[in-house]
Amino acid sequence: MTAVSLSTSTAAALRADAVVVAVAKGPKGLVLAPGAEAVDEAFEGKLAEVLTTVGATGAEGEAVKVPAAAGIKAPLVLAVGLGEATDDSYDAEALRAAAGVAARTLAGAKKAAFALPVADADAAGAVALGALLGSYEYTATRNLGGDAKGPLGDVAIVGTKRGDKAVKAAVERAVVLGEEMNRTRDLVNLPPNDLFPKTFAERVVAVGKEHGLKVEVLDEKALTKGGFGGILGVGNGSEHGPRLVKVAYTHPKAKASLAFVGKGITYDSGGISLKPAGHNETMKCDMAGAGAVFGAVVAAARLGLQVNVTGWLALAENMPSGTATRPGDVLRMYGGKTVEVLNTDAEGRLVLADAIVRAGEEKPDTIVDVATLTGAMMMALGSRTFGIMANDDELRATVHTLAEAAGEPAWQMPLPAHLRKGMDSGVADLANMGERMGGGLVAGLFLKEFVADGITWAHLDIAGPAFNESAPFGYTPKGGTATAVRTLVALAEHAAG
Structure with missing residues (x-):
């Protein structure tokens, strides 16, 4: 089963197969959601422009990949859509869905850094649960082989405050809930x-x-x-x-x-x-x-x-x-x-x-x-x-x-x-x-x-x-x-x- 952890590294500095960021539909086009700052910096502030060029709109359920820029230790950036942009935080269900889309898209990868909006404990728990549920594969009666990729191995959630007990508790609850679901x-x-x-x-x-x-x-x-x-x-x-x-x-x-x-x-x-x-x-x-x-x-x-x-x-x-x-x-x-x-x-x-x-x-x-x-x-x-x-x-x-x-x-x-x-x-x-x-x-x-x-x-x-x-x-x-x-x-x- 996919493992979930909290990381104090930045999204750009973490060694992984991919970095996941969130985007949304703004009034004038694609906007980056909170959490993508370090990745955007590596793209010299042009990440939204690059993603728009390859067709990203920020729509809910969307997943768009681009090669990572220099300065990002992961080779791939995956942008997942949250739907309509908000001036405040994104609701938990939007975060769960986006994390689930990311986990499904990255099936077979060993590790991914999730740089999604995690402003509080509820948001961190939503990302953790969405990732666990999205990575699910039924294997009990299947002989995996051929084109089968297997689930995403590890999810490292970045962007939370170091030592935040509420965040840690929310993620631990999400892990229990995800495993039992x-x-x-x-x-x-x-x-x-x-x-x-x-x-x-x-x-x-x-x-x-x-x-x-x-x-x-x-x-x-x-x-x-x-x-x-x-x-x-x-x-x-x-x-x-x-x-x-x-x-x-x-x-x-x-x-x-x-x-x-x-x-x-x-x-x-x-x-x-x-x-x-x-x-x-x-x-x-x-x-x-x-x-x-x-x-x-x-x-x-x-x-x-x-x-x-x-x-x-x-x-x-x-x-x-x-x-x-x-x-x-x-x-x-x-x-x-x-x-x-x-x-x-x-x-x-x-x-x-x-x-x-x-x-x-x-x-x-x-x-x-x-x-x-x-x-x-x-x-x-x-x-x-x-x-x-x-x-x-x-x-x-x-x-x-x-x-x-x-x-x-x-x-x-x-x-x-x-x-x-x-x-x-x-x-x-x-x-x-x-x-x-x-x-x-x-x-x-x-x-x-x-x-x-x-x-x-x-x-x-x-x-x-x-x-x-x-x-x-x-x-x-x-x-x-x-x-x-x-x-x-x-x-x-x-x-x-």
């Missing part, structure tokens, strides 16, 4: 023949031991004994049995407790309600919610946050077979409620419901579930924004604020009471399907039925941004993105005070 990306990208409920649980156990987390795994026998009808019902059709994994981090001085619940469908064929052709190939990503929960709990532990955080990973593989749950079956969920299954491809809410009830038994202050739950949410918000629903207005607003501040686009969504009637069933307490229009909201209303009284709850539907099927952009690769990890960690930090 990249771990989550690896999990999402693993093929379903490598990652199924049992092997996912084994990975959690191994990482839990490494970071002092308490891990409990319920297998098929334990799930049957406990009456987890939702998880068992979804997993019935697969040779790979389901699991419910509890992974807990506790702090001796914690005054608040959070429960994070993740949908972990390691492969979703749709079950008997089989998905149509063309919709199966990326369904390994249907465990992205569980991956995000796992990454967030590990990050909270590594950061030593003064809050108790418990993750619940509801793991199953949804397959069609002679033992699979059928449309029309009635499942008795954990806690006793019954659900008529009208569509076996609405399986995520079934495993989440069991886990939400179990999480509520431990009386956390707040439950947040994370799931690639509905195509309807993608229709509403597109592929880069996730929806937030909640049984508490303040919590919904807080999650939204924290998500946006962390760089994860999100939008608050309602839970209209009139849509609940569509889930009425003549043979069970409720059905797993309701009205077609507003399907993402219907799914949220279903989950709300399983939240215990007195517990605030939020539901994050990350179906759109969890898996990027298009070209990489900013610090986001193709494939798993680790969406929601930052939001969950920010929520844990908020609860810690």
Whole structure:
């Protein structure tokens, strides 16, 4: 993995394969962002002119290379765009994106000096995180060779004040967050023949031991004994049995407790309600919610946050077979409620419901579930924004604020009471399907039925941004993105005070 460090050298004096500077779109053309002064001096004050000559505009996502001038120890200067120029500092997301573009562009290089605007600790942390996320490559099932470059080796951030403890802390936090997000990306990208409920649980156990987390795994026998009808019902059709994994981090001085619940469908064929052709190939990503929960709990532990955080990973593989749950079956969920299954491809809410009830038994202050739950949410918000629903207005607003501040686009969504009637069933307490229009909201209303009284709850539907099927952009690769990890960690930090 790419290493990140702080350097007291100037950008021109540091030995590296490349020096990265930032540029922006000014009212009269290209402008250099703060941090590029030493490099510009080596170009005799004409760096902006040189970059303009070769086509640089400062647009967001742009990356332009020029040979370094005499006096710069690196042979190459890479200019990355920040978008519109500002008179003040650049926001953290612009810096993360620019650093990510630089890291992707410099794949294969051993070392780069990042001379980006790092006026304060938040900016330095943003650059560090963007570089780590931008340098990500999935390699677990690939034989690297031929044209494969490998990730950028080392990133040295220059321009910060010597000995600044706040900057050092921000970069250290970014390293933890970046490593756990990249771990989550690896999990999402693993093929379903490598990652199924049992092997996912084994990975959690191994990482839990490494970071002092308490891990409990319920297998098929334990799930049957406990009456987890939702998880068992979804997993019935697969040779790979389901699991419910509890992974807990506790702090001796914690005054608040959070429960994070993740949908972990390691492969979703749709079950008997089989998905149509063309919709199966990326369904390994249907465990992205569980991956995000796992990454967030590990990050909270590594950061030593003064809050108790418990993750619940509801793991199953949804397959069609002679033992699979059928449309029309009635499942008795954990806690006793019954659900008529009208569509076996609405399986995520079934495993989440069991886990939400179990999480509520431990009386956390707040439950947040994370799931690639509905195509309807993608229709509403597109592929880069996730929806937030909640049984508490303040919590919904807080999650939204924290998500946006962390760089994860999100939008608050309602839970209209009139849509609940569509889930009425003549043979069970409720059905797993309701009205077609507003399907993402219907799914949220279903989950709300399983939240215990007195517990605030939020539901994050990350179906759109969890898996990027298009070209990489900013610090986001193709494939798993680790969406929601930052939001969950920010929520844990908020609860810690």
